[in-house]
Amino acid sequence: xxxxxxxxxxITDLVVWGIGIAIGAVVVIGTIATLRSGKYAPSxxxxxxxxxxxxxxxxxxxAMGYTLVYGVLRMINxxxxxxxxxxxxxxxxxxxYLARTGFLDQQPALSMLMILLLSMAVSMSIALLLERVxxxxxxxxxxLVPLITAIGASFFLQYTFRGLYxxxxxxxxxxxxxxxxxxxxAIRVFYTQIAAILGAVAMMIILYSIVQRTKMxxxxxxxxxxxxxxxMMGIDVDRTIAFTFALGGLSAGAAGIxxxxxxxxxxxxxxxxxxxxxxTAAVLGGIGNVAGAFLGAIIIGLLESVGPxxxxxxxxxxxxxxLKDGIAFTILVFxxxxxxxxxxxxxxxxxxx
Amino acid sequence: xxxxVLYVISILMxxxxxxxxxxxxxxxxxxxxxxxxxxxxxxxxxxxxxxxxxxxxxxxxxxxEPMAECTDAIGCVTLAAGDxxxxxxxxxxxxxxxxxxxxSRNGVEIxxxxxxxxxxxxxIKFDGEDGGCGAEGGQSAGTKLAADPTIxxxxxxxxxxxxxxxxxxxxxxxxxxxxxxxxxxxxxxAGNVNNHPGYLRTAHNDVVQGAVAAEYAYNExxxxxxxxxxxxxxxxxxxxxxxxxxxxxxxxTITAQEAVDPAQTDMSAVLASIAAVPPELIYLPIFMPAGxxxxxxxxxxxxxxxxxxxxxxxLFSPDLVEGAGDDVEGFxxxxxxxxxxxxxxFVAKYNAKFGTEAPISIFHAHAYDAFNIIKAAxxxxxxxxxxxxxxxxxxALRDALYATANFPGLTGNLTCTPTxxxxxxNIAVYEYHAGEYPPTVIWPTE
Numbered sequence: 005x006x007x008x009x010x011x012x013x014x015i016t017d018l019v020v021w022g023i024g025i026a027i028g029a030v031v032v033i034g035t036i037a038t039l040r041s042g043k044y045a046p047s048x049x050x051x052x053x054x055x056x057x058x059x060x061x062x063x064x065x066x067a068m069g070y071t072l073v074y075g076v077l078r079m080i081n082x083x084x085x086x087x088x089x090x091x092x093x094x095x096x097x098x099x100x101y102l103a104r105t106g107f108l109d110q111q112p113a114l115s116m117l118m119i120l121l122l123s124m125a126v127s128m129s130i131a132l133l134l135e136r137v138x139x140x141x142x143x144x145x146x147x148l149v150p151l152i153t154a155i156g157a158s159f160f161l162q163y164t165f166r167g168l169y170x171x172x173x174x175x176x177x178x179x180x181x182x183x184x185x186x187x188x189x190a191i192r193v194f195y196t197q198i199a200a201i202l203g204a205v206a207m208m209i210i211l212y213s214i215v216q217r218t219k220m221x222x223x224x225x226x227x228x229x230x231x232x233x234x235x236m237m238g239i240d241v242d243r244t245i246a247f248t249f250a251l252g253g254l255s256a257g258a259a260g261i262x263x264x265x266x267x268x269x270x271x272x273x274x275x276x277x278x279x280x281x282x283x284t285a286a287v288l289g290g291i292g293n294v295a296g297a298f299l300g301a302i303i304i305g306l307l308e309s310v311g312p313x314x315x316x317x318x319x320x321x322x323x324x325x326x327l328k329d330g331i332a333f334t335i336l337v338f339x340x341x342x343x344x345x346x347x348x349x350x351x352x353x354x355x356x357x
Numbered sequence: 358x359x360x361x362v363l364y365v366i367s368i369l370m371x372x373x374x375x376x377x378x379x380x381x382x383x384x385x386x387x388x389x390x391x392x393x394x395x396x397x398x399x400x401x402x403x404x405x406x407x408x409x410x411x412x413x414x415x416x417x418x419x420x421x422e423p424m425a426e427c428t429d430a431i432g433c434v435t436l437a438a439g440d441x442x443x444x445x446x447x448x449x450x451x452x453x454x455x456x457x458x459x460x461s462r463n464g465v466e467i468x469x470x471x472x473x474x475x476x477x478x479x480x481i482k483f484d485g486e487d488g489g490c491g492a493e494g495g496q497s498a499g500t501k502l503a504a505d506p507t508i509x510x511x512x513x514x515x516x517x518x519x520x521x522x523x524x525x526x527x528x529x530x531x532x533x534x535x536x537x538x539x540x541x542x543x544x545x546x547a548g549n550v551n552n553h554p555g556y557l558r559t560a561h562n563d564v565v566q567g568a569v570a571a572e573y574a575y576n577e578x579x580x581x582x583x584x585x586x587x588x589x590x591x592x593x594x595x596x597x598x599x600x601x602x603x604x605x606x607x608x609x610t611i612t613a614q615e616a617v618d619p620a621q622t623d624m625s626a627v628l629a630s631i632a633a634v635p636p637e638l639i640y641l642p643i644f645m646p647a648g649x650x651x652x653x654x655x656x657x658x659x660x661x662x663x664x665x666x667x668x669x670x671x672l673f674s675p676d677l678v679e680g681a682g683d684d685v686e687g688f689x690x691x692x693x694x695x696x697x698x699x700x701x702x703f704v705a706k707y708n709a710k711f712g713t714e715a716p717i718s719i720f721h722a723h724a725y726d727a728f729n730i731i732k733a734a735x736x737x738x739x740x741x742x743x744x745x746x747x748x749x750x751x752x753a754l755r756d757a758l759y760a761t762a763n764f765p766g767l768t769g770n771l772t773c774t775p776t777x778x779x780x781x782x783n784i785a786v787y788e789y790h791a792g793e794y795p796p797t798v799i800w801p802t803e
Contacts, residue, residue, distance in 0.1 A: 043633045051659065055625045171452055173646050173680035185657075192659060267622045269649050269680045271453070277620055312626040323616035325627035326589060 020341055027334065030315065037318025044313065047190040052309045058197040058266055060305020061204025065259035066282035067289070067297040068211055069131070069252030075228040075292040076248050079147065082154040083134055085279020086161035087253050090130045091123030092260030093165055093270050096174045098122055103177035112179035116261075124257035130161065131253025135246055166272040176268035196265040203262045207255055208298055215294055220247055228292065277329070281308070284336040290349025299347060304332055429750030431531045434509050438745030442476045444731065445505070446485030447498050447513030447523055453645055454490040456674055456717045458515040461537045463711055464724030465512050467703065468732075470710075476732055477739055479747055485511075488519040490644075499523030503530035509749055510535065510731040512724060517541035517592040521551055528553035531751040533758055535731055535779075536560060537724035540670070541591045542599065545776045555755045557773055559723040559730070559766070561693055561782035563592070566669060567599025569784040570640065570691045575607040577786075577800055578665060580637035584613040586627065586651065588643040596642040596669055612636045617647055624654045632660040642669035649680030656684050667691070673719045673787070675794045686791045693768065694785035694798060695722045700767050715795055723780070726766035730779065734758045 038044070069084040099119045102108040108115045138157045142150045178196065185194040215221040223244045226234040235241050263278060264270055285304045289296025311331045316324035339346060427433035436442065446465060448458030462485075469481050486498035495514060502508060503526040510533040514520045520539045527534050536544075536558040543549045545562060574580050583604055587593035594616075601611045612634040615627045628651070631639065639661070641651055648668055655661045670692040678685055700722060707716050734757035740748045761779060764771040769781025787796040 044629065045633075047659070048629050048633070052625055052629055055623065059623060171455060173453075173649065173676050175649075175680050175682040177682075194657060267650060268653065268682065269622075269646050271646065273453070273620075274622075277622070309623065309625060313630055317630060322614070323627075325621070325624070325630065326616045326618050328621065328623070328626060329618060 024338060024342065027338070030319065034315040034318045038314055039318070041318060043317065047192075049310060049314075050191040052313065053306060054191060054193055054197055055266075056306035056309030057302065058200040058204075058305075059309060060285075060302035061201050061208075062259050062263045062266065062301075063278065063282045063285050063305055064298045064301035065204055065207055065255045065262070066278060067286040067301050068208075068255045068294065070283050070286040071289075071291055071294060071297040072215070072224070072248050072252050074286070076224055076231075076245055077139070077143075077150075079139070079150045080154065080283070080291075081134075081139075081249075081252070082151070082279075082283075083138070083157040083161060084131075084252065084256060085275035085282075086158050086165075087127050087131045087134065087275075088256040088260050088263075088279060088282075089270075089272065089275030090161065090165060090260075091125075091127035091257030092176070092264045093169060093174070093272060093274070094126045095119050095123040095261065096176055096264070096270050097169075099177050100174070108177055109180045112181045116179065120258060120261050123261045124254045127257030127260065128250050128253035131249040131256070132246060134161075135249040140242070140245075162272055162275075169272065171272060173269050173271045176264040176270060178265065178268060182265070200262040200265055203258065207258050211251065211255055212294055214251065220244065224248055281329075281332050284332050287336060288339050288346055290346025293346065293348050296346055296348035304335065307335065308332055427748060427750065430752040432751050434507070434749045434751065436479055436747040436749075439479070440747075441480045441482035442735065442747075443482045443505075443507045443509055444728065445502050445508050445511045445513075446483070447488050447495070447502060447511055447519065447527075448485065448515040449490035449494070449519070450487045452489055453676075454516070454674075456676065457490070457538060457720065458488070460716055460718035460721045461512070461515060461724035463707060463716070464537065464721035465728045467706055467710065467721075468725045468728040470706075472729075472732060476735055477741060477747060478745065482507075485513070488514050488516070488523060490516040490519060492518050492522045495519030495521070495523035496526075499526035502532075503527055506530075508532055509735065509751075509754070512537065512727050512731070514539060515720075516590070517544060517595075518590050520544055520556075521591055524551075524553050524556050528555045531555070533557070533731060533734070533751075533755055535727040535758070537727045538670075538720040539592075540566060541595050543591075543595065545774070545778045547776050552776060555758075557730075557758055557777035557779050559727045559768065559771060559779050560720060561780045561784060562778050563596045563599055563669075565780075565782045566691055566784050567596050567642075568603045570642075570667065570669065570786075571600050571603035571607060571609075573689075573691070573786050573800055574638050574640070574667065575604060575609050578638065580665065581609045582612050582636045583609060583638040583640055584615065584631045584634075584636040585611065586615045586617060586631075586639060586641040586643065588617055588619045588647055590619065590644070592671065593643045597640060600640050600642070617643070617651070619644065619647055621647060622650055624651050625658070627651075628654055628658040628661060632658050635660045636664060638665045638667060640667050642671060644671045645674060645676045646680055648672040649677055649685075652677075652681045652688055653684045665689070667786075670719055673796070675717060678789065678792060678794045681789075683791045685789045688789040688796075689799070690787050690789070690796065691784055692719055692787055693723070694783050695768050697767070703767055722767040726764075726768050726771060726779075729766060730758060730761050730764055730771060730773075733764065734761065 066088050073081045102115045134157055138153050139150055142153055182195045182199060185192050223239045226239055227241060227244055231241060281304055285301035286297045289300030308328055308331055312324040312328050316327060446462055448461055449455055450458045469483055474481055486501050488494045488498045502511060511527055512535055514523055514536055515538050517539045524534055532555060534556045538560045539558050540560050540563040542562055542564045543551045546552055574583060585597035585601055587597045601614060605611060613631050615631060617624060617627050641648060652666055655666060667689040669690060673690050673692045704716060734754050735749060738750060738753040738757045759773050759775060761771060761773040771779045771781055773779040785798050786800040788799045789796040
């Protein structure tokens, strides 16, 4: 038994474990050094954590698109970041129109709802169009083909929107009622952050209940188990897959508006980085798993927000915040090495078996 | 299945044949002779005026007729009667910073119009490549341009990061390169690996801009504690370094020198780190969109709500007013100030030609001057044949450009140094107001 165990360990394993331990040590030593230096007040960490939570909520909504589509089709929809961009980038013109006429401040709730609905509608249409034009004809093709198509579609959409609205930056108007912040003890929370967190949680609950409780959700879960058998059971596969894309598009459109509340500058390239982060979150949580995507996104958002200052600052690394994206992608690499199924992935696989 | 493959292959064949037929002929013939040039170019570390760079840059036309003989050290461009004088641009004309490059290109187009569209009786051919304001774009655009032996001079690049990779290629090809907006100091620093023969600029050197910004901050604003943020680009990094050195020399303290990623949206980590030792001023000589996002998020960072913010010419853009919204109020930038009657006439022409309210960026006049010093140098060195032909010695052209002295340009009297700094810099500080572009000059006051 013991010899068996020894034989299975290769040099590669040792190197990978070594790197893993080294990174773990960097994190621990960096954290201790930063906290001992006392450079940051405790309230700073709380501020960063709140920002991380808000950002994580947005990532979670984007990650839903990746994870739902992966669940039914076993493909990564890399054009999803453009689905995310299309909604807010279209709605910004409507939002600016409302701001100019003063309607935005007179009826903030109604106008935010209208902006949100418009963004969700646009993202949903783009997602449906994408599925119909780019993916459905390739459903029986080898797995690599739709992946490459997705990358092509991503560029196509990016540059189409650039052609439509220009390559400049558009500022999102923020209604007066959402400007400002409240002080809870030592923490200062901005209304936009509260809106983003609440919006993300509400959207997640709705999505989760659709997937778990409705007939359509049941059909989606059935297809993710076995497409052929599902078809034999009388499930309309095409329609269910289209519905999945629509659901992903809706949540991406909502995520876009929440993201624009946090970072109110949009342009045609805005989807790329959040898309990658959300994809990382989906993999971290276990791709194909709705609850996992949410968990993964919150972890990524928090680590990204708190991480650079906490882990790297204490080590005397200059300009740690430039390495922010590095933290997310290091996590991705290590998840793929040590736990390819993600945090919640295995449990689902077992439940399925 | 096989039928399908055949079908696809035949379509690809037809498409490639059409593409080949449409490609410009000179590029094809040039490719084999020039293929070796790009690979050794980056290693070129010659002194600025080295007379090597022996790359084959023969005339695009056969030379049967009796024409002036070429005795130039690095080759000549020979134009038959009626052949165009080919000047190219390498600027950022698409993407986030496109206004910078399009504005400069507009300046050159007006200069060509003012020249009557010709130099010494030869029509001017003006085209070019997009450099994308980055090293990658600069590399591909530079490689393309370097492969075209008809090019005499290049106006560009827009960004210093493009220049770092594109200039060695263009210099190796024997061109003269005059940039209207590269401001990084090392590009014209004697002995620096990034300084190449044939490269000059009409833009100010950031050694000047950084010093002016530091002087304004310390003496005029009266701040003694400043932090800087750069985005890892050659331009921003050097500029904040020059600013920090001058600020410390004046007696100020630099509390932090941070950096962000150009594509980053969440600046909270870097701002929290700056707020740990709160400065009175943050100097951020970066680009869009990071600039707008930092301006917005600074106002929301505890301890930095009232901190003054200052940028440099990279943030002199209508996009900033759009992107930063109301928070742009009070944001200051250092940037060249061009005045004078000739300039006013130029702006009127610019607005009429391109349908703008005001020029869309800041280096149009520098680009106008860049083209004109190239034109003056061509006129001074070209040898005209009796049959209307023109022989331009590439090294002679470079020498003539470096010898430019007291050239009356829109941006001042241009005199080039032996390393290629031609600007007559006049840096001012501007202040933004919400919803207004361009920002207003606030210093120097008169």
